[in-house]
Amino acid sequence: MTSAPPTAPAPTPPAEPSPTPSQTVGPFYGYALPFTGGGDLAPPGHPDTLTLHGHVLDGAGLPVPDAIVEAWQPAPDGSRTGAPGSLRRDPVTGAVIGRDTVTFTGFGRVATDADGHFTLRTLPPGGVPYISLIVFARGLLHHLHTRAYLHDAPGLTGDTLLARVGPARRATLITRPDGPRTHRFDIRLQSDDQHEETVFLDFG
Amino acid sequence: MTIPLTQEAISAEIAGHRERYGEHLARGGAPSSHPDRAYAPYRGSLLRHPRQPLVAAGDPEMVELTGPAFGVTDVTELDHDLTRQHTGEPLGERITVAGRVLDRNGRPVRGQLVEIWQANASGRYAHRRDQHPAPLDPHFTGVGRCLTDDRGAYRFVTIRPGAYPWRNHANAWRPAHIHFSLFGTAFTQRLVTQMYFPGDPLFAYDPILQSVTDDAARERLIATYDHTLSVPEWSLGYRWDIVLDGPAATWIEEGRA
Numbered sequence: 189m190t191s192a193p194p195t196a197p198a199p200t201p202p203a204e205p206s207p208t209p210s211q212t213v214g215p216f217y218g219y220a221l222p223f224t225g226g227g228d229l230a231p232p233g234h235p236d237t238l239t240l241h242g243h244v245l246d247g248a249g250l251p252v253p254d255a256i257v258e259a260w261q262p263a264p265d266g267s268r269t270g271a272p273g274s275l276r277r278d279p280v281t282g283a284v285i286g287r288d289t290v291t292f293t294g295f296g297r298v299a300t301d302a303d304g305h306f307t308l309r310t311l312p313p314g315g316v317p318y319i320s321l322i323v324f325a326r327g328l329l330h331h332l333h334t335r336a337y338l339h340d341a342p343g344l345t346g347d348t349l350l351a352r353v354g355p356a357r358r359a360t361l362i363t364r365p366d367g368p369r370t371h372r373f374d375i376r377l378q379s380d381d382q383h384e385e386t387v388f389l390d391f392g
Numbered sequence: 393m394t395i396p397l398t399q400e401a402i403s404a405e406i407a408g409h410r411e412r413y414g415e416h417l418a419r420g421g422a423p424s425s426h427p428d429r430a431y432a433p434y435r436g437s438l439l440r441h442p443r444q445p446l447v448a449a450g451d452p453e454m455v456e457l458t459g460p461a462f463g464v465t466d467v468t469e470l471d472h473d474l475t476r477q478h479t480g481e482p483l484g485e486r487i488t489v490a491g492r493v494l495d496r497n498g499r500p501v502r503g504q505l506v507e508i509w510q511a512n513a514s515g516r517y518a519h520r521r522d523q524h525p526a527p528l529d530p531h532f533t534g535v536g537r538c539l540t541d542d543r544g545a546y547r548f549v550t551i552r553p554g555a556y557p558w559r560n561h562a563n564a565w566r567p568a569h570i571h572f573s574l575f576g577t578a579f580t581q582r583l584v585t586q587m588y589f590p591g592d593p594l595f596a597y598d599p600i601l602q603s604v605t606d607d608a609a610r611e612r613l614i615a616t617y618d619h620t621l622s623v624p625e626w627s628l629g630y631r632w633d634i635v636l637d638g639p640a641a642t643w644i645e646e647g648r649a
């Protein structure tokens with residue numbers, strides 16, 4: 189028996205696996221994905237709570253009643269680790285009872301209502317001027333990422349992404365003031381005769 | 393009254409998209425795993441896709457390189473077994489669906505939330521807007537959740553869903569499928585998709601599955617029958633591994649080792 193070669197051959201790196209394709213969320217997610225308090229990221233009664241709300245609209249300008257909006261953001265202190273407990277369960281009944289009233293999980297999920305409207309209640313994101321959003325809908329074969337830039341947030345003017353988007357479309361990424369601590373953010377999946385389409389993002 | 397679209401018309405459109413994709417590849421174009429959002433054979437997509445190209449968000453500090461966390465409080469022990477959520481056994485063929493969730497580098501996605509929903513064995517969803525006149529099953533809702541383990545593995549026990557009709561065109565039927573929702577370590581890795589069963593004769597007719605025009609990518613949506621996953625006297629097993637696209641949160645993970 190001969191001795192082993194002085195150096196073992198370098199292991200060949202495994203081929204990069206190919207991604208699983210996206211498919212539409214379809215019309216019947218309603219009893220599966222939305223959960224109690226899904227849009228209420230802010231602990232109840234928190235004085236810094238802000239409301240982010242709007243419509244999801246299609247290329248005819250009509251509301252999309254079967255969309256889901258998910259939100260992800262840093263905690264007010266800038267931490268980006270999130271926390272478990274968005275879908276906290278009752279150990280006795282198994283029902284979703286929602287967040288404990290203390291922890292900020294950073295994650296929210298709301299289905300649009302019959303008017304295509306969604307509402308999130310959250311705390312200001314720390315360190316960035318935006319809340320990251322994903323839209324899913326029947327008819328949408330692959331979800332879309334966008335950001336709701338809060339019109340009154342510090343850091344809005346220096347933002348690199350906003351700087352890269354032309355002025356006409358930039359406005360689609362910025363909330364409109366709509367009352368005290370209330371931000372209006374409509375999501376247009378497709379431009380219509382009168383409206384710019386929301387800027388959607390590619391992360392490469 | 394408008395004449396309903398025929399399957400022949402939809403199938404011709406599907407063939408047209410495949411042909412154009414073949415030409416794109418022949419010109420040296422990059423293969424694409426995901427459906428084109430503007431895929432007319434799926435009529436619901438017509439007014440619901442952006443016309444403008446997506447804008448690159450290339451910023452190394454971006455929030456989307458991190459993502460939501462889930463844990464033991466978000467899932468109960470029974471959530472992965474859709475056959476045990478009611479007092480009785482659901483009707484249908486009991487199956488196990490198992491696999492691993494990986495990122496683009498082949499690394500397991502650990503401790504993340506996997507959610508599924510599906511029609512019952514008759515092809516009916518427990519959803520008020522599903523008007524398909526097939527029977528509801530009082531012992532089946534069709535919703536499951538679990539967390540991936542240290543290997544990125546997930547496992548569900550359920551029943552095989554039935555095919556169901558829809559109104560895309562005349563005589564449109566969806567092949568049997570289970571809807572999946574997945575989270576990665578980054579929000580950029582988010583995936584909602586559908587798993588199909590091998591050998592379904594409806595594949596060629598379905599514009600939602602065919603929206604994935606790349607043959608190899610479409611195959612990745614179809615589970616494999618795995619006899620080693622079948623449980624004697626109990627259930628048949630299907631294996632389906634999932635690879636999440638998009639950049640992972642490597643800059644965070646360095647600190648986690």
Ligand SMILES: [Fe+3]
Pocket residue numbers: 214216511566569571
């Ligand atoms: Fe379905």
